[in-house]
Amino acid sequence: MHDLTYVIDTFFALFAMVLIIFMVPGFAMLEAGLVRTKNVSAVLMMNTMIYAVASMGFLLFGYTLAFGAWGSDSMSLYAAFLFQMAFVGKVVNIMSGGISERAEILPMALFTVIMATVLYPVVVNWVWGADMLAGTFLDLSMYDLAGSTVIHSTGGWALLAAILIIGSRKGKYTKDGKIKAIPASNIPLVTLGAFLLWIGWFGFNGGSVGSIASKESADAVALTILNTNTAGLAGAIVAGLIMYARYRKLDITMILNGALGGLVAITAGPDLYNIYEPILIGGIGAVLVVLAVPFFDKIQIDDPVGALSVHLVNGIWGTLAVGLFAADGDSITLLGQLKGIVAIAIFAFVASYVVLKLINLILPLRTSEENEYDGLDLEVCGLESYPEFVNSKT
Amino acid sequence: MHDLTYVIDTFFALFAMVLIIFMVPGFAMLEAGLVRTKNVSAVLMMNTMIYAVASMGFLLFGYTLAFGAWGSDSMSLYAAFLFQMAFVGKVVNIMSGGISERAEILPMALFTVIMATVLYPVVVNWVWGADMLAGTFLDLSMYDLAGSTVIHSTGGWALLAAILIIGSRKGKYTKDGKIKAIPASNIPLVTLGAFLLWIGWFGFNGGSVGSIASKESADAVALTILNTNTAGLAGAIVAGLIMYARYRKLDITMILNGALGGLVAITAGPDLYNIYEPILIGGIGAVLVVLAVPFFDKIQIDDPVGALSVHLVNGIWGTLAVGLFAADGDSITLLGQLKGIVAIAIFAFVASYVVLKLINLILPLRTSEENEYDGLDLEVCGLESYPEFVNSKT
Amino acid sequence: MHDLTYVIDTFFALFAMVLIIFMVPGFAMLEAGLVRTKNVSAVLMMNTMIYAVASMGFLLFGYTLAFGAWGSDSMSLYAAFLFQMAFVGKVVNIMSGGISERAEILPMALFTVIMATVLYPVVVNWVWGADMLAGTFLDLSMYDLAGSTVIHSTGGWALLAAILIIGSRKGKYTKDGKIKAIPASNIPLVTLGAFLLWIGWFGFNGGSVGSIASKESADAVALTILNTNTAGLAGAIVAGLIMYARYRKLDITMILNGALGGLVAITAGPDLYNIYEPILIGGIGAVLVVLAVPFFDKIQIDDPVGALSVHLVNGIWGTLAVGLFAADGDSITLLGQLKGIVAIAIFAFVASYVVLKLINLILPLRTSEENEYDGLDLEVCGLESYPEFVNSKT
Amino acid sequence: MKKIEAVIKPFKLEDVKEALVEAGISGMTVSEVKGYGRQQGHTELYRGAEYVVDFLPKIKIDLVVNDDQVDEIIKLITDNAKTGKIGDGKIFVTNVEKAVRIRTGETDSEAV
Amino acid sequence: MKKIEAVIKPFKLEDVKEALVEAGISGMTVSEVKGYGRQQGHTELYRGAEYVVDFLPKIKIDLVVNDDQVDEIIKLITDNAKTGKIGDGKIFVTNVEKAVRIRTGETDSEAV
Amino acid sequence: MKKIEAVIKPFKLEDVKEALVEAGISGMTVSEVKGYGRQQGHTELYRGAEYVVDFLPKIKIDLVVNDDQVDEIIKLITDNAKTGKIGDGKIFVTNVEKAVRIRTGETDSEAV
Ligand SMILES: Nc1ncnc2c1ncn2[C@@H]1O[C@H](COP(=O)(O)OP(=O)(O)O)[C@@H](O)[C@H]1O
Ligand SMILES: Nc1ncnc2c1ncn2[C@@H]1O[C@H](COP(=O)(O)OP(=O)(O)O)[C@@H](O)[C@H]1O
Numbered sequence A, B, C: 001m002h003d004l005t006y007v008i009d010t011f012f013a014l015f016a017m018v019l020i021i022f023m024v025p026g027f028a029m030l031e032a033g034l035v036r037t038k039n040v041s042a043v044l045m046m047n048t049m050i051y052a053v054a055s056m057g058f059l060l061f062g063y064t065l066a067f068g069a070w071g072s073d074s075m076s077l078y079a080a081f082l083f084q085m086a087f088v089g090k091v092v093n094i095m096s097g098g099i100s101e102r103a104e105i106l107p108m109a110l111f112t113v114i115m116a117t118v119l120y121p122v123v124v125n126w127v128w129g130a131d132m133l134a135g136t137f138l139d140l141s142m143y144d145l146a147g148s149t150v151i152h153s154t155g156g157w158a159l160l161a162a163i164l165i166i167g168s169r170k171g172k173y174t175k176d177g178k179i180k181a182i183p184a185s186n187i188p189l190v191t192l193g194a195f196l197l198w199i200g201w202f203g204f205n206g207g208s209v210g211s212i213a214s215k216e217s218a219d220a221v222a223l224t225i226l227n228t229n230t231a232g233l234a235g236a237i238v239a240g241l242i243m244y245a246r247y248r249k250l251d252i253t254m255i256l257n258g259a260l261g262g263l264v265a266i267t268a269g270p271d272l273y274n275i276y277e278p279i280l281i282g283g284i285g286a287v288l289v290v291l292a293v294p295f296f297d298k299i300q301i302d303d304p305v306g307a308l309s310v311h312l313v314n315g316i317w318g319t320l321a322v323g324l325f326a327a328d329g330d331s332i333t334l335l336g337q338l339k340g341i342v343a344i345a346i347f348a349f350v351a352s353y354v355v356l357k358l359i360n361l362i363l364p365l366r367t368s369e370e371n372e373y374d375g376l377d378l379e380v381c382g383l384e385s386y387p388e389f390v391n392s393k394t
Numbered sequence D, E, F: 001m002k003k004i005e006a007v008i009k010p011f012k013l014e015d016v017k018e019a020l021v022e023a024g025i026s027g028m029t030v031s032e033v034k035g036y037g038r039q040q041g042h043t044e045l046y047r048g049a050e051y052v053v054d055f056l057p058k059i060k061i062d063l064v065v066n067d068d069q070v071d072e073i074i075k076l077i078t079d080n081a082k083t084g085k086i087g088d089g090k091i092f093v094t095n096v097e098k099a100v101r102i103r104t105g106e107t108d109s110e111a112v
């Protein structure tokens, strides 16, 4: 009997891992669709290298740092590793999208390595893993099933640090402080990417339950996937309603961002809610996205893909939501959630800021003005993404 | 032991559901590729909102209406729900594609809600579910494993009703009755979408077997997926052969439509056939598509994505095929199949027609001539789908 | 108990098969992105028809030829068939990509049928299947888990034969022997395709272990998928490093080719290595790709998608690697691997060459110069792939 | 000979072409351009930020004709491209000193 | 009337347009072209093979104005399109014999 | 100075460009246009409905040269763009009154 649960949980972890890997093309397509044509290949290359470098770093060092040792009783240790590995790149993905169209590649690659092998593993160790700080006042009791804070906020804080250092794209804000919209170049790619992410999320959250091989855990997994999906649905609907109310337009990019915001928000506790609460949690997630996108623009934090609004803001909201809707007065409390949010915020932001500043001294993070105008594709990849289509560089 | 079959069937239902969700980007990419560039974002938005609104409506009301109550002994009730939920949007998808490039969004959103929460659940209740009409002369004995009639024809009849009310795209037919081809804007997207649908179909039909956790049901699932695939293969080959015979051209859009037609045709009984019959069933499906596309054009039923030919015509054919190839003289009869087809046809067409006519009184279904010329992207989403590519609006 | 392992292995085979089917759109998108816009639909049609025709041929004849008879004790025979069927098209895919932009469709369709029903099944019979040559001096002891030789080299040798017969694209090499780059038309499609292939590879290799339903086989499957992924990661990283060292450019097309090269290289023995060896095997795979692409160009073997470098070269390397890293002195030896490589090389190349030459007599493989200039889309499919985008034919 | 350059609304191209062909014109060259003028561009919205697209898509027709055809052609284009709404476009006439048909080497009025 | 054709670097279009509009120009027609000139194209790399892209993207502005505005407009364009680096582009002036506004039938200087 | 406008078949651009460059021409501007003419467009097929694409892709080369170069250039273009089949295209010559190099302000024959 034990053998079969071992088999089923291994199979399930592999299934979940495969779904998460769909998020690699998911992020790549989403971001390639959101940037201008002249930066598309650079963004695709960055996404590919992030997956490669971050996963490799996690194999060589990160996993041991996070979990102390390789090993798993309940499933194949290789499957357990693969599932965790599938998460790593996401943290850096979240960040790389937000600084695209102006960041140099080499320093970002360096940061990817540091993030994947040190910063993120430390966060995982702290919250999910070996817990090196157990017993100290920094021990965290935060509940964060699949990483609203561990993945999404961590990536978001690193992005905020990077944007503060690197600045906004040339032409995004006029001298007199007006915002110039820089539209997405390929909406079908954006949509495809968003849905690949959505599907990947079923593996992300469902797999985080850790086992499916008993009646209870099968129910927990199914509930988790149901609630994950519901939060995404609610996010899309609410974002659509707000856009329609304000502009009479059903802006598809905002609707998809709303859905992704809902998905981030549910990620901390999809197994804890009843089947209706995710409507509220995802819906509020979408409200936050719709408010945050223009807010960041107003304070001239230039984030071409909306990653801060989706991942940082909703990473925080999702972690809080667990404290609000699922506190049990014992292991899960609003205060415990808050403490976790703040502790990780400080660590992720400060560590990223310092590391990026140091890298900036040796390898400037910002590309030259000329490269930025010509587009990073030529500089970085040496090619054009759509060479046969006449296009107007802006 | 029972626990493990519960676990395995839950896992399998989740696996099947994930495959079906790939049909959401599948439909979106297929339709975004088939319409002109100026309507691409509107179509993508519509597909996204259909998934969101229809699934949410099914969660809040539709499921209870269809199945009487939540609950399942053999697997997690959440997984059972998710699998059924994954079907809902498809019915509306089938319809929305066929009226794209000229339909207003708001009335269609309203119809989506009504379809997902009332019309489709009634059909499900009737054929698969709680069966409110059991015992009356309207009780149906039709065999329809995964919905050739319940999903595809229902969506097709609703589409036919909509096209009759809404009319054809401006410029599609000249005053003297000639047909003007309006070519697809992006063939790779069409192909990608068709294959995502194809893959989703494995979950659609395979999952409809309902269980995999015994030797017999494992065989039934595997046979179902094999036969589903074979019908798609045959559809592609036959459509290719006909196009080549008639025009010396291997028109990829028709080949893909042929494959989809074969997949619709097999859907009523993929578990009932031997491994060769699907070649015939899918092949005839493709013949029907290749004949139906110009036929609908001739009678000036303007269906930009070929949904009537694929889903309605083959939904009918597939349901009939069960009666022809798999009648057992007892529970499955040709007459029983026919009765089901007709009953659902009348209900789906009349109900859709009436509801759409009523909606049309308050919110006109047809967009203004100017919006149609400029493209719905600007009107509906406020953006262009490929802003950096110079294109010629036609 | 036996029933449940039957169920689980059936489920697992279906899961693996579904992943492999993602390689159909994977190859299609990769190749559609790599060719010029004027040949995109022809390439998509070819990929679709290859899947359809090759799979159908395998259902009707090929499978019996390869395995002697239908049947499986350990899982549903339908699932066992489906898993094997999913492989077939790949062999022809590998080949069709490399001759695109100049090959006529009909003769290639004919070759597809012969390849799928005779040539490839003979190879499978020889290495994996009924083994008709058992006992003769041609009996092979090569270890090739998922087909570095059986699939990738076989397809590669057929491609080499085809390119030798068919020649290079007009304009690719100038009269004075200079190479003219013909750039890819759509880089996001290339990237999407590569990742769909990557994900499909998990099913390809993982499923080839043949069972997951015991602790040992669950470990073997998980290790296989882990090692498969690691080789891809290493391939991407090493290709990136070399391109940067040589040109200061991180050419995304080469990075993706490097990853695919690594994946091909690991395919012969992903279950035999420890978790670090794949880094070396995949890394060397990428080195070989980066060297082979310009090498083939230099000797004027024109391969638009780099299939020879990825599949043929690394198919050989991967099979050798098993002899180098995993020889056990008994059933697996370097010599045994070599013998397998050479035997299949001779058979695949000679048989393909002869068959293609014969076909060439009746139906010329090469399209007319005018069709080549205008693009195959018009000739073959009768349509344009992106009709609304102004583009410059080159 | 004269070159007539007409900038028109894209959806009028089909009508204008038909009219020109009926009038016996045997050739023309068309390009996609963007026009700035009295006709105001539309406002687009991108993730909550509105912006004005002030260059509108137009079609430019280049047509070389004999001097005596100019007025007739101008009338034809005007009649068929007019909607009466702002943005209908302009016609400009310039002098062509020489015309050559590449295929045959014919020149001037034989070339067009 | 004269037609001013200016071939400029694409990223200067915005500046030039603003300057023209401020100077009271009410219309212009813009197209995307590729330029060959002293400015060398860049080298691209495709899977290890380098190649030169020698046609560079440029923007062509067509502007019909009254004779007396020509010099002022040329100066305006020159000032706003200049970067001082090779490839800034050219301005050509040709004579326009007739202009018509399609919407109203107005001609010549009333038409532009 | 004269402006030479040549409408040619796209696949001849490379040959024409090479010939012009060899002849010492230092600049030209190229655009993608669609041509209607004696050359019949091809028939396309879309899901069983056939339709004619009657505008064919062409390339337009704009080239401003000194008066004395015109004939030589016309010959060069004619020789290199000719296939002898219908649709080879046309060359039109117009007068340019003024030319300015934006970078330096040089005018007329120094500007081209
Ligand atoms: N002075 C000009 N020079 C060149 N093109 C012009 C000029 N004025 C207008 N155009 C072109 O004509 C188009 C229509 O002009 P507009 O002022 O919008 O309306 P109308 O044609 O009704 O006067 C513009 O979009 C532009 O392409
Ligand atoms: N003789 C010419 N006729 C037409 N266009 C020209 C001519 N010479 C240059 N151009 C255009 O002007 C652009 C800039 O010319 P170039 O020689 O590169 O630099 P500069 O303008 O600084 O002299 C070219 O890209 C081309 O579009």
Ligand SMILES: Nc1ncnc2c1ncn2[C@@H]1O[C@H](COP(=O)(O)OP(=O)(O)O)[C@@H](O)[C@H]1O
Pocket (backbone or CB within 6 Å): D026, D027, D028, D029, D030, D062, D063, D064, D065, D101, D102, D103, D112, F007, F034, F035, F036, F037, F038, F039, F040, F056, F058, F085, F086, F087, F088, F089, F090
């Ligand atoms: N009167 C004209 N004015 C402007 N362009 C023309 C004219 N006649 C032909 N053209 C251009 O020349 C191209 C070739 O003309 P066509 O009549 O097809 O063949 P040919 O050049 O052999 O006479 C056309 O596609 C069109 O772009």
